[in-house]
Amino acid sequence: MKSYKFYSIAFFSLFLSIEIYAQNKIIEVFGKEKYEQLATHYPDSIKYYTFLLNDGFDIMLKKYADVERLSTAKLLTLPIGTIENGIPQKAKINILLLPVEFHKEHYQYYRIENTDYVLRLKPLDYIEKKYKAQSK
Numbered sequence: 001m002k003s004y005k006f007y008s009i010a011f012f013s014l015f016l017s018i019e020i021y022a023q024n025k026i027i028e029v030f031g032k033e034k035y036e037q038l039a040t041h042y043p044d045s046i047k048y049y050t051f052l053l054n055d056g057f058d059i060m061l062k063k064y065a066d067v068e069r070l071s072t073a074k075l076l077t078l079p080i081g082t083i084e085n086g087i088p089q090k091a092k093i094n095i096l097l098l099p100v101e102f103h104k105e106h107y108q109y110y111r112i113e114n115t116d117y118v119l120r121l122k123p124l125d126y127i128e129k130k131y132k133a134q135s136k
Contacts (some may be wrong), residue, residue: 017020021053022049022050022053022054023035026046026096027095029094035050047135051127052096053096055122056122056127057119058122059090059119060117061116061118062118065120066107069107070110070111075110075111075120076098078111079097080115083114083115087115087117088115088117088119093107100119101121102123103126105125106123107122108120109121
């Protein structure tokens, strides 16, 4: 019984911190007033942006990326504070503020400057299907 309570509390704490990080990132993009308006009148848009921030992209070592896509990948400079010890920190990246473009059907790759990593955007079709499946 005790371990069940512990896991429930730990999971809830993790979920809450992910939601707060996403909320802060959305406010950073739209401002607090617009965020509150969206949250009040269009709560599904907040849920979608939260999903996009958490699940719309991956960070991976270049050696695991698709070689063909990597050869055409654009160079991306991440904001200060998003890379620690040469490793991009996904939780610190606000994908909504980066100069990247999602493609409807294909993964998009960006070489992260001064690292051995790439940022891989998932296709919008894939994101929308996963979002809808999660929302049910």
